[in-house]
Amino acid sequence: MFSLQQLLGKSDKFFDLLDASADVARSSVELLVQLLSSNDPAKQMDEFVLTRRKEKRIAEQITEELCKTFVTPLEREDIEALSSALYKIPKTAEKFGERLLVGRSHLHGVDFAKQIKLLEQATGAVVSMVKLLRGGADLEKIKELNDRLQYFEGEADKLMMELLRELYHGKPDPVRCIIQRDLYELLEKVIDRCRDVGNVVFHIVLKNS
Numbered sequence: 001m002f003s004l005q006q007l008l009g010k011s012d013k014f015f016d017l018l019d020a021s022a023d024v025a026r027s028s029v030e031l032l033v034q035l036l037s038s039n040d041p042a043k044q045m046d047e048f049v050l051t052r053r054k055e056k057r058i059a060e061q062i063t064e065e066l067c068k069t070f071v072t073p074l075e076r077e078d079i080e081a082l083s084s085a086l087y088k089i090p091k092t093a094e095k096f097g098e099r100l101l102v103g104r105s106h107l108h109g110v111d112f113a114k115q116i117k118l119l120e121q122a123t124g125a126v127v128s129m130v131k132l133l134r135g136g137a138d139l140e141k142i143k144e145l146n147d148r149l150q151y152f153e154g155e156a157d158k159l160m161m162e163l164l165r166e167l168y169h170g171k172p173d174p175v176r177c178i179i180q181r182d183l184y185e186l187l188e189k190v191i192d193r194c195r196d197v198g199n200v201v202f203h204i205v206l207k208n209s
Contacts, residue, residue, distance in 0.1 A: 014073055015134040017062050021086040022130035024055045025197075026123040028090035029190070032097065033116055041101050048094040055090045059083045074133070078204045082130070085197045089123070092193055096186040103179035110180060114159055115187040122152045122194035129201045142205045149198035156191040160184055
C-alpha cells in the first residue's frame with residue numbers, strides 16, 4: 001500500500017534525476033574527446049556503453065517515479081519529454097564512437113577539434129539549463145542559454161558545409177569521404193540533440209512563467 005508521502009512524492013527527486021541525466025549527457029561528450037585521442041579505442045567504447053546504459057537507467061527511474069507519484073513539480077509530459085531528449089545525447093554520441101572505431105584506419109589526419117569544442121559548449125549549456133529548473137528558473141537566463149544553443153547549432157551547420165566543400169573538392173578517396181561525412185553528420189546530430197533539450201527546457205519555463 002502506498003503512503004500519502006509516496007503519492008505526493010518529494011519534488012527534489014525529479015530534479016535530482018534530471019540533473020544526473022544532464023551530467024551523464026555531458027560525460028558522453030567528454031568520452032568523445034578521450035576516444036579521439038585514445039590508443040585503446042575499444043576500451044573507450046566500453047565506457048560509452050556504460051554511460052548510455054546509465055542514462056537509460058535514469059530515464060527508466062524517472063518513468064517509474066512518475067507512475068508512483070501523484071503530484072510532480074513539473075507537468076508529467078514535460079518531465080518525460082526532457083528525459084527523452086537528454087537520453088538521445090549519449091545515444092547519438094555512442095553511435096559516433098562506433099562509426100569512428102569501424103573507420104579509424106581511413107581517418108589519419110582528420111581533425112574534429114572544432115566540432116568537439118562546439119559540443120563541449122553545447123552540453124555545458126544543457127547542464128546549466130536543466131539545473132536552473134530546480135526551484136523555478138529565470139526566463140531571461142533560460143532564454144539566453146537557449147539562444148546560445150541555437151547559435152552553436154547554427155555554427156555546427158556552417159562547419160558541416162565547410163567540411164563538405166573540402167571533401168568534395170578535388171578527387172578524394174571515396175571510402176574516406178563517406179566515412180568522414182558520416183562522422184561529421186553524427187557530430188552535428190549530437191549538437192542538434194543538445195538544441196532539442198534547450199527547446200524543451202525553454203518551453204517548460206515559458207509555460208510556467
